[in-house]
Amino acid sequence: MKHNRLSVNFKEVAILALARAESLVTQWLPGGKRAGAEWKCGSLQGEPGKSTSVNLTTGMWSDFATGDKGGDLISLLAAIRGCSQEAAAMEIEPSLAREPGTPRAAPPPAWVPMPRAPDDAPEPPFRHYVHGEPVTVWRYATRDNHTIGYICRYDTPDGKEFCPLSWCRGPGGEAWKSKAFAEPRPLYGLETLRADGPVYITEGEKSADALRILLPGGTVMTWPGGSNAVGKADWAALADRDVIIWPDADPPGLAAGLAIQQRLPKAHIARPGEDRPRGWDAADALAEGWTETDVMHLLARPAAPEASQDRAPADRHYDLPFRLLGASDGKYHYMPDAGLEIVDLPAAGHTKLNLMRLAPLQDWESSFPRKSGADWDAAANALLQRSAVLPKFDPRRVRGRGCWIDGENVVFHAGGHLVVNGTEEDIRHYRSPTGSIYEGALEIRTHGGPPARNAEAARLIELCGLLSWERPISGILLAGWLAMAPICGALGWRPHLWVTGPSGSGKSWTVSNIISPMVGKICLSVQGNTSEAGIRGMLGCDAMPVIFDEAESEDHAGQIRLDKVLELARQASSESGAGIIKGTATGGSVTYMVRSMFLFSSIGVAATKKADTSRISVLNLRKSNDHENFERIKALWAETVRLPAYSAAIRARSLSNALTIRKNAEVFSVAAVDFTGDKRSADQIGTLLAGAYSLTSGKVISPAAARDFMGRQDWEEHRSEEMDSDESRCFSHLMVCQVPWKHNERIAIGELVALAVARESDAHQVLRRWGMKVDDDRLWIANSHAQLEFLFRDTPWSGGKWKLQFARMHGAVKMPPSGFGPACVQRSVSLCV
Numbered sequence: 124m125k126h127n128r129l130s131v132n133f134k135e136v137a138i139l140a141l142a143r144a145e146s147l148v149t150q151w152l153p154g155g156k157r158a159g160a161e162w163k164c165g166s167l168q169g170e171p172g173k174s175t176s177v178n179l180t181t182g183m184w185s186d187f188a189t190g191d192k193g194g195d196l197i198s199l200l201a202a203i204r205g206c207s208q209e210a211a212a213m214e215i216e217p218s219l220a221r222e223p224g225t226p227r228a229a230p231p232p233a234w235v236p237m238p239r240a241p242d243d244a245p246e247p248p249f250r251h252y253v254h255g256e257p258v259t260v261w262r263y264a265t266r267d268n269h270t271i272g273y274i275c276r277y278d279t280p281d282g283k284e285f286c287p288l289s290w291c292r293g294p295g296g297e298a299w300k301s302k303a304f305a306e307p308r309p310l311y312g313l314e315t316l317r318a319d320g321p322v323y324i325t326e327g328e329k330s331a332d333a334l335r336i337l338l339p340g341g342t343v344m345t346w347p348g349g350s351n352a353v354g355k356a357d358w359a360a361l362a363d364r365d366v367i368i369w370p371d372a373d374p375p376g377l378a379a380g381l382a383i384q385q386r387l388p389k390a391h392i393a394r395p396g397e398d399r400p401r402g403w404d405a406a407d408a409l410a411e412g413w414t415e416t417d418v419m420h421l422l423a424r425p426a427a428p429e430a431s432q433d434r435a436p437a438d439r440h441y442d443l444p445f446r447l448l449g450a451s452d453g454k455y456h457y458m459p460d461a462g463l464e465i466v467d468l469p470a471a472g473h474t475k476l477n478l479m480r481l482a483p484l485q486d487w488e489s490s491f492p493r494k495s496g497a498d499w500d501a502a503a504n505a506l507l508q509r510s511a512v513l514p515k516f517d518p519r520r521v522r523g524r525g526c527w528i529d530g531e532n533v534v535f536h537a538g539g540h541l542v543v544n545g546t547e548e549d550i551r552h553y554r555s556p557t558g559s560i561y562e563g564a565l566e567i568r569t570h571g572g573p574p575a576r577n578a579e580a581a582r583l584i585e586l587c588g589l590l591s592w593e594r595p596i597s598g599i600l601l602a603g604w605l606a607m608a609p610i611c612g613a614l615g616w617r618p619h620l621w622v623t624g625p626s627g628s629g630k631s632w633t634v635s636n637i638i639s640p641m642v643g644k645i646c647l648s649v650q651g652n653t654s655e656a657g658i659r660g661m662l663g664c665d666a667m668p669v670i671f672d673e674a675e676s677e678d679h680a681g682q683i684r685l686d687k688v689l690e691l692a693r694q695a696s697s698e699s700g701a702g703i704i705k706g707t708a709t710g711g712s713v714t715y716m717v718r719s720m721f722l723f724s725s726i727g728v729a730a731t732k733k734a735d736t737s738r739i740s741v742l743n744l745r746k747s748n749d750h751e752n753f754e755r756i757k758a759l760w761a762e763t764v765r766l767p768a769y770s771a772a773i774r775a776r777s778l779s780n781a782l783t784i785r786k787n788a789e790v791f792s793v794a795a796v797d798f799t800g801d802k803r804s805a806d807q808i809g810t811l812l813a814g815a816y817s818l819t820s821g822k823v824i825s826p827a828a829a830r831d832f833m834g835r836q837d838w839e840e841h842r843s844e845e846m847d848s849d850e851s852r853c854f855s856h857l858m859v860c861q862v863p864w865k866h867n868e869r870i871a872i873g874e875l876v877a878l879a880v881a882r883e884s885d886a887h888q889v890l891r892r893w894g895m896k897v898d899d900d901r902l903w904i905a906n907s908h909a910q911l912e913f914l915f916r917d918t919p920w921s922g923g924k925w926k927l928q929f930a931r932m933h934g935a936v937k938m939p940p941s942g943f944g945p946a947c948v949q950r951s952v953s954l955c956v
Contacts, residue, residue, distance in 0.1 A: 234293035307357035312344035350379035366390035372403040378505035449516035463563025473503035525666030526610035530556035538566040574776035591747035603814030612666025624744030655687035787813035853928035905949040
């Protein structure tokens with residue numbers, strides 16, 4: 124019989140072949156045998172075994188060894204023969220020949236499961252035609268106890284088999300059929316649900332029956348179909364109920380519990396414990412002789428869900444060697460125990476290779492086994508479901524190296540390990556009370572040893588005080604900065620210093636021989652042309668001090684670069700919880716939490732803005748020819764800072780006193796307001812003094828003692844004056860700007876204003892060209908003017924911001940529109956001159 128492509132009706136052939144499925148597969152796969160509704164054999168070559176399965180009811184087939192599968196018998200024969208589906212269909216069709224004129228076969232009518240069985244339904248046919256009598260039968264019922272159907276368990280030589288029985292409607296009427304319940308599928312035990320009280324969920328009917336024995340009077344339920352059928356069950360009856368889930372002790376069981384928790388967000392998942400055998404459940408607990416007390420202890424909901432004891436196991440998937448950190452912005456975040464570096468994966472990125480970045484292949488094969496290798500889809504699903512019920516990932520919780528206050532704990536992150544309240548601890552085992560995430564990094568070499576005693580630590584203040592300062596208080600402030608630099612991440616305010624002085628003042632010697640050794644390896648040391656981006660990238664989430672030597676700005680580009688570094692220092696000052704967010708090339712973002720104390724060193728000081736001067740204390744060194752004093756400095760230095768053990772002892776002292784230093788900083792800052800006149804300056808000075816005080820005492824200072832100490836010092840240089848305000852600085856900048864004048868000379872704006880007040884006509888004309896004029900002894904300054912914008916370029920007041928500063932000055936008056944040269948009419952502000 125000759126065929127062509129158009130003569131083969133694939134749908135008809137598939138339907139007719141399905142009607143003769145068992146006869147056909149017996150011929151194609153002779154070594155197999157029937158198991159329930161399936162034909163099982165070793166492979167597509169037809170030898171005995173179980174690796175290949177063909178559903179005789181639906182025609183779907185799968186070769187588990189190779190991963191090949193199909194949806195009908197045509198594709199099965201094509202796979203067996205290694206030919207096209209067209210060729211397979213043409214081979215099958217002759218054996219299904221119809222009489223000429225016979226209408227083409229229609230699909231067999233389907234039996235449709237009904238929501239419940241009628242009360243007068245006959246007894247179901249529990250005996251299976253292959254498996255025989257069931258070992259156990261579980262009845263499913265409606266809330267008002269009408270029968271829905273049954274789940275039957277059969278023990279076979281190949282293991283246990285479960286078959287549902289549903290009341291179905293189909294050809295010829297209604298009857299019991301071996302079909303799954305209508306979706307959404309009912310819960311087992313629904314008829315026992317009371318109006319209140321907790322509801323316990325187990326995986327499987329056997330476990331549910333066991334838990335009912337262990338908890339007499341308790342409401343215990345489960346769902347049909349096992350761990351992969353959670354989404355097909357009807358959970359509406361348990362909405363807003365107190366639900367406790369007892370999952371099987373294996374990854375699929377936990378994944379099922381998490382899938383239920385997604386549908387019932389208030390549900391609590393009990394933890395069977397990592398020491399339980401794989402698959403351990405309530406039935407095993409009953410067999411082991413558990414009591415009701417044992418079960419209630421296991422299933423007890425924690426009193427504080429946010430407490431660390433509840434969170435600790437929640438961030439791990441049983442014994443897989445990584446933490447789940449939660450999801451955010453479409454990404455899922457993990458931290459492998461090997462390396463302790465955060466791995467970010469999109470949902471589609473949970474591939475075999477990416478998952479092996481989290482754990483070795485053998486761990487995946489053990490946790491998510493299949494007949495050949497690991498079930499990567501099941502693994503990815505478990506991680507996605509688990510992450511979905513964890514708190515959102517917050518990059519501000521990531522903590523790098525340095526010192527941190529974590530609840531009541533003082534934690535020093537050394538890169539490869541933690542020191543918690545003086546005791547070394549493995550990062551993987553530490554449970555942060557605040558949910559902080561400590562990411563692994565290069566190890567900081569720290570020298571162990573006892574903290575320095577009061578008399579020994581106070582010698583650092585003495586050494587710093589011997590340096591040739593213009594003001595004696597500078598030595599105390601430097602000593603305070605050195606004491607706090609190793610614990611800067613633990614401070615509420617992080618003060619910065621700028622050590623300056625002319626050539627020959629000992630600035631370089633001080634940085635090289637005192638500052639750098641005292642801070643040690645817990646520091647980022649840079650110099651010269653280092654950029655803000657470079658510092659930020661090196662710091663990441665580390666809480667480490669920064670020493671910036673040779674912080675000079677010899678040209679315009681250098682000033683811009685240094686301004687950005689100063690901006691970074693400003694952002695690092697306060698503990699606001701805000702981060703620096705930078706975009707990435709892929710359209711994402713990276714958050715930097717900079718918690719550093721900066722120390723700049725140079726001949727000149729580039730910090731001139733009010734925002735910088737209130738956060739950076741300038742310490743001026745002067746030239747000195749006092750050789751005897753320098754010999755005293757070197758002698759004291761040789762006995763203290765020159766010895767690595769001394770610096771280590773000071774750092775250990777600061778670490779042990781971190782909480783006290785933080786409290787003392789608050790006390791000193793409150794007292795300092797009366798001396799500086801400015802809260803920000805008070806925070807700056809107060810924190811530095813707390814650091815210095817920590818070198819003499821480990822106790823919390825009283826407010827009275829703090830005020831008494833400050834009262835004995837000279838704070839004139841640190842007092843906030845009106846002349847230091849931003850508006851005064853803006854006006855001063857304008858007055859010193861030079862513009863062209865007569866005979867190719869240049870003249871300062873301030874001089875032009877003086878000449879205009881004296882009725883110098885040429886001065887009036889020049890001022891108008893630059894957006895200013897003098898009228899009735901008042902200086903009018905335009906709110907918007909191209910020449911003024913030129914004068915304020917590269918300043919904080921560019922872009923017309925000068926008008927806001929001038930409007931804040933004492934005696935400022937907002938003026939109506941007036942002329943500032945030809946065709947230039949602007950609103951302005953007038954000031955007394």
